[in-house]
Amino acid sequence: MDLTLHVWRQPGPDAPGQFETYEATGITGEMSFLEMLDVVNERLIEEGREPIAFDHDCREGICGSCGFMIDGQAHGPQRGTAACQLHMRLYNDGDEIWIEPFRASAFPVVRDLAVNRTAFDHIVQAGGYVSQATGSAPDANLIPVPKPDADLAMDAASCIACGACVAACPNGAAQLYTAAKLAHLNLMPQGEPERYVRVERMVDTMEDYFGSCTNMGECEVACPKEISIDFIAMLNKDYRKAKFRGGTSQANTR
Amino acid sequence: MLDAKIPDGPIEDLWDNHRFSMKLVNPNNKRKFEIIIVGTGLAGASAAATLGELGYNVKVFTFHDTPRRAHSIAAQGGINAAKNYRGDGDSVFRLFYDTVKGGDYRSREANVYRLAQVSTNIIDQCVAQGVPFAREYGGLLDTRSFGGAQVSRTFYARGQTGQQLLLGAYQQMMRQVEAGTVRLYRRSEMLEVVVVEGRAVGIVVRDLITGEITRHSGHAVVLATGGYSNAFYLSTNAKASNASAVWRAHRKGALFGNPCYTQIHPTCIPPSDDHQSKLTLMSESLRNDGRIWVPNEAGDNRSPDEIPESDRDYYLERKYPAFGNLVPRDVASRNAKMMVDQGKGVGLRNNGVYLDFGDAVGRLGAPAIKERYGNLFDMYERITGEDPYQVPMRIYPAPHYTMGGLWVDYNLMTTVPGLFAAGEANFSDHGANRLGASALMQGLADGYFVLPYTIGDYLAPLLGSKPVPTGHPEFVAAHNDVTARVDHLLGVGGTRSVDWYHRELGKILWEYCGMARNSTGLEKALSEIPALREEFHSNVRVLGENETYNQSLEKAGRVADFFELAELMCHDALHREESCGGHFREESQTEEGEALRDDENYAYVAAWEYRGVGNRPRLHREDLDFEHVKLSQRSYK
Numbered sequence: 001m002d003l004t005l006h007v008w009r010q011p012g013p014d015a016p017g018q019f020e021t022y023e024a025t026g027i028t029g030e031m032s033f034l035e036m037l038d039v040v041n042e043r044l045i046e047e048g049r050e051p052i053a054f055d056h057d058c059r060e061g062i063c064g065s066c067g068f069m070i071d072g073q074a075h076g077p078q079r080g081t082a083a084c085q086l087h088m089r090l091y092n093d094g095d096e097i098w099i100e101p102f103r104a105s106a107f108p109v110v111r112d113l114a115v116n117r118t119a120f121d122h123i124v125q126a127g128g129y130v131s132q133a134t135g136s137a138p139d140a141n142l143i144p145v146p147k148p149d150a151d152l153a154m155d156a157a158s159c160i161a162c163g164a165c166v167a168a169c170p171n172g173a174a175q176l177y178t179a180a181k182l183a184h185l186n187l188m189p190q191g192e193p194e195r196y197v198r199v200e201r202m203v204d205t206m207e208d209y210f211g212s213c214t215n216m217g218e219c220e221v222a223c224p225k226e227i228s229i230d231f232i233a234m235l236n237k238d239y240r241k242a243k244f245r246g247g248t249s250q251a252n253t254r
Numbered sequence: 255m256l257d258a259k260i261p262d263g264p265i266e267d268l269w270d271n272h273r274f275s276m277k278l279v280n281p282n283n284k285r286k287f288e289i290i291i292v293g294t295g296l297a298g299a300s301a302a303a304t305l306g307e308l309g310y311n312v313k314v315f316t317f318h319d320t321p322r323r324a325h326s327i328a329a330q331g332g333i334n335a336a337k338n339y340r341g342d343g344d345s346v347f348r349l350f351y352d353t354v355k356g357g358d359y360r361s362r363e364a365n366v367y368r369l370a371q372v373s374t375n376i377i378d379q380c381v382a383q384g385v386p387f388a389r390e391y392g393g394l395l396d397t398r399s400f401g402g403a404q405v406s407r408t409f410y411a412r413g414q415t416g417q418q419l420l421l422g423a424y425q426q427m428m429r430q431v432e433a434g435t436v437r438l439y440r441r442s443e444m445l446e447v448v449v450v451e452g453r454a455v456g457i458v459v460r461d462l463i464t465g466e467i468t469r470h471s472g473h474a475v476v477l478a479t480g481g482y483s484n485a486f487y488l489s490t491n492a493k494a495s496n497a498s499a500v501w502r503a504h505r506k507g508a509l510f511g512n513p514c515y516t517q518i519h520p521t522c523i524p525p526s527d528d529h530q531s532k533l534t535l536m537s538e539s540l541r542n543d544g545r546i547w548v549p550n551e552a553g554d555n556r557s558p559d560e561i562p563e564s565d566r567d568y569y570l571e572r573k574y575p576a577f578g579n580l581v582p583r584d585v586a587s588r589n590a591k592m593m594v595d596q597g598k599g600v601g602l603r604n605n606g607v608y609l610d611f612g613d614a615v616g617r618l619g620a621p622a623i624k625e626r627y628g629n630l631f632d633m634y635e636r637i638t639g640e641d642p643y644q645v646p647m648r649i650y651p652a653p654h655y656t657m658g659g660l661w662v663d664y665n666l667m668t669t670v671p672g673l674f675a676a677g678e679a680n681f682s683d684h685g686a687n688r689l690g691a692s693a694l695m696q697g698l699a700d701g702y703f704v705l706p707y708t709i710g711d712y713l714a715p716l717l718g719s720k721p722v723p724t725g726h727p728e729f730v731a732a733h734n735d736v737t738a739r740v741d742h743l744l745g746v747g748g749t750r751s752v753d754w755y756h757r758e759l760g761k762i763l764w765e766y767c768g769m770a771r772n773s774t775g776l777e778k779a780l781s782e783i784p785a786l787r788e789e790f791h792s793n794v795r796v797l798g799e800n801e802t803y804n805q806s807l808e809k810a811g812r813v814a815d816f817f818e819l820a821e822l823m824c825h826d827a828l829h830r831e832e833s834c835g836g837h838f839r840e841e842s843q844t845e846e847g848e849a850l851r852d853d854e855n856y857a858y859v860a861a862w863e864y865r866g867v868g869n870r871p872r873l874h875r876e877d878l879d880f881e882h883v884k885l886s887q888r889s890y891k
Contacts, residue, residue: 012802029639030526038531038753045751045806050798053805055319057492059532060633062417063323085636110463111803118440121320125432129425130384134304134702135375137382141339144393153386154411157418161322188384 001027001093005040007052008100013108013116019098029089033076034059034066036088054113059084061224064160067167068113069100074164074222082162082224102167106174106209117163119209120177126205127198128181130190149187156183158225168222171211176219178206179231186238196242203239256509256861256876259663260364265882269368272664273707277714284309287713288721290457290472292444292499294321296416296694297677298478299423300701306430308706313470314427314436315459317443317494317808322424325480325492326697329416330537331400332408333380333694335373340397344405346370353692354883356402356582357657357685358835358851360512362859363882364664365682372703373695377409379702383422387411400690401538402582408691413537413629419694423701444499445739445811446732447475447506447673448722454506454673455722458732460740462808465800467736469724473716474672474709477503478701481656481678483516485816485823486768487760489653490522490535496812497819500660500679508668509861509874511661511681513819514827517688517836518769519654520586523637523647524606533652534637536609536630538690541579541586543614543623544647546570548607552597558608558646569593573846577890584687584836584849585890587651591769592847594650606648615643651769655693657684657836658826661861661876665708666700669861672712676700681859686835740800743810748793752809755790759783759813759820767824772840776828780821784868787817822862825871832856844887853885 003024010017024040031039034056041051057065061082068083070076076086091097099113107115157180165176182199185191191198213232220229261272279287287310291302294316302314318324336349349370354361377395381387388396388410397406411418430436439459446458448469456471482497483489504510521536547568549561569589571578579586590607599605615623620643624631631642638648660668660675662682667674677697684692722729762782766775790813798804833842833849834856842850859876 028527028529031529032531032637035529035531039529042751042753045795045797048797051806053803057318057323057494058325058328059493060328060534062328062414063325063492065318065323081636085633087636087639089639114803117319121322121428121438121440124425125428129429130382131429132382133307134300134379134426134706137375137378140337140377140381141394143381145389146393147389147391150386150389153384154388154418157386157411157421158414160417161320184386185384188386190382190384 001088001091003027003091003094004096006096006098007112009052009112010109012111017109027088029087031088032059032084033070033086033088034084052113053111056084061085062160064162067162067164068102069167071098074102074167075162075224079221080224080226082160102163104163104166104172106166106172107163115163117161120161120163120174122209123174123178123202123205124181127194127201128185130185131194143189145189153184153187156180156187156227156231159227160225162224164222164224165219166210168218169211170216170218171214173213174206174210175213175232175235176223176227176229178202179235180227182238183231183234186234196238196245199235199238200242203235256661256859256874257663258362258876259665260362261664265364265367268364269371276707276711279710279714279717281309283717285311286717287311288313288472289474289476289709290470291315291476291478292457293324293478293480293679294318294424294427295324295326295478295480295677296420296423296697297679297701298324298476299420299427300698301476301478301676301705302436303423303426303430304702304706305709306427306433306435309435312430312436313439313472315439315442315444315457317441317462319441321427321438322421324420325495326420326694327417328492329694330413330535331539332398332410332415332691333376333419333698334400334407334689334691335377335409335695336370336407337374337377339395340406342405344407348405349373349407351883352403353683353689354685355888356687356689358687358849358888359685359853359857359880359883359885360515360834360878361683361685362878363880368704369683369696369699372699375703376695376698380419380422383426385411385418385422398539401580402689416694419698423698443808445502445736447503448728448732449506449670450722450726450728453671456724456729458729458736460736463803465802465804467733469729469733471721471724471729473713473719473721474674476674476676476705477660477679478676479679481659482816482819483653483656485759485820486653486763487756488525488530488533488764490519490533493532496815498812498815500675501815501819503660503668503670503673505864506670507864508670508673509661509863510658510822511859511861512658512686512826513823513862514767514830514837515657515686515835516653516823517583517655517657518587518651520583520590520651521609521649522652522654523634524601524603524650526638534633535652535654536634536647536649538583540609540627540630543626544579544609544611545613546579546607546609548593548598548600558600558610567598574890581890582687583690584838587769588838590649590651601648606650608646609649610646611642612646655688657681657686657688661859665711666705667708667712674705674709676705686837739811740807743794743796743807743814744800746792746794746796748795750793751795752806752813755786755794756809756813756816758786759817762786763820763823767827770838770840771827773828776824779824780828783817783821783824790814790817818867822871826860826862829873830856830860851887
């Protein structure tokens, strides 16, 4: 099939960008979306033009490197699918596709479709862990964890930190990402002792970088791992409790 | 002859005794040491977290935008540990025994025993971090079985065990970043090791966004940079996984162990066209219920439902009645290749074999199969557009893991003092074939439980010494080398893209140094690779400049190193005139076509010394003694 692509090109973070149009000819349905871009890039190189920069790595939907807006949707039209797992058989000959980077003030453009998502690391750094030193752990079966709790924690922990939730949110909020990280740890008994310190720190750090949540629900639709916004409710409840408990000052142990 | 520095004594006590005899660094003195860690996968992140907790000053480098993207994240199946929670006869000794046997008797007993010992600590550690392992209804940990073992010792978190273990290590490391003991450098690629007076004292790094080249000095350098399956171009590794860090270290004097030991995983989705950019693994567990077959006749292009039972060859069940579809990875892979080579391959490109769930669906019902493999079936359907509940899967082997790597002694130190290698980057524990669910175990063992001790032993005598200043002539020289290499790649101005060369290199390696090797083919590869390498250096086209996010430039440097490593792989494969594990020399097989080892002449680790591009490397040997596991021919009939 032959497609027409409109791709956002921007040489660097501070440089102005614009859409450029490319003909992607001879595309097959077996190609993934990124392989289609590989083909376009090979031809650009042949013509002596610099290829389109985009982040990608595992191409199995687990590393979270890839992701951009495809026709206005983060990771494109297929639910629960990262861009690397989106295949061209969903498209038809003659289609036009608009491709642009994730748009959020917390994710500055690095180049073309690549953005900087370091702000996510700062949220984890603020408290997204259990404070225990290597070698100090008791036997793994000492504390039973009810299977439903472990399963729910795993649902939350399957977040790949791609940033689609932020890109899809009209406010550029990172509630779903932060809530998923919090739920993963807070649902496990090992995460309980630091639960309220954790929620307060991570949410406060999140607000330094990201917009505010107004329950639009776009994040859940865009999430390639289909993480539920129920976790945001859990975040809000815990955050409220944390504030009533008097903040982090009394429990600031690290 | 290489000295692996294995302590004396009974194998059960080696590690305990060694931990006691190693020198310690006083807690207040730890902060006087700088440790550089390259790579933030399981081995790198766990080492950084633990060394940071101990109080060392750690600098950690990743080429990703965040440490959590390291390729450990893609591991699916699980992690082995000798917990014996099932009471099914598991023990440290059994895990040790299975691993040595699975590695086809080409690994070092002392290392493997230690690995089995600390395996139980790893599970404790990860659970304490909040890793959401699969649980039974009673709340205790669930396990499953994997190839090469008769006990159930594999702990898992759905099909995302690597992801969850990596997040655990990443979080512990970020805790140390917050505490100030670990400094994190993102999108920073190590391009040179600096060696002064025989010791590793630092690295040179390129910032992938700005192109800035910087020098970093430390008392010790740890490489935890993964394996080199991407030398084959098409592999299950992530696109950016590369061998540059270990190759640069090799060029600076670190010997390279067993480069020809590569694991070709039997169950991957076959390439669909020439634009295929990577291959996707389908978990080994599928072979529990899927039956592998090809048509009896070559060139039978009927659709699978039109091929009656009588025209099908369930070749694994036919040839290996005892193990059937569950033979080890190397055996399954080789047989699939044999079928395709005979013209019996299936699919539009005749490049796969069927993995058929028809019987299992009939016997257990589709819901039971969905419960077991649902996520894998979904992934398969997304990639191929075919529904595996209705149509048999098509699978074919693909490069997946490299057992070879930098040679290290018992302390995980390379032949360059101060330079350590951990995880897949070292050669140590898997011999000639790695068992499923053992890669995660080894990465975390090295990072959490081995390196933190052995590095202290190396550092203790260096107390009082300052890191070598980055103005030292060796730092300047390494910096200039990196700049020159970048300038060279940008300046060739040729006609073909980096990917084109990478793909061509991959084809040569796959053809002559893949699942089956022979001396004629390897000689051919050794003449073709240098010719292609020279063409690459005179005709590659890398556009743009150094000072931007230039992905072609990154790739060009990595492919340049793959060219040199590929040659070494072929030299090693040519010299090892026996078959063992993942290394199958067609000249060395039994009458039934099985791998035939030659323990008389090849029971050693081949560690190669670099002697210049295109020059024949020099062989060093570490003889392997098997005192606890009896050498025997593996049989799966």
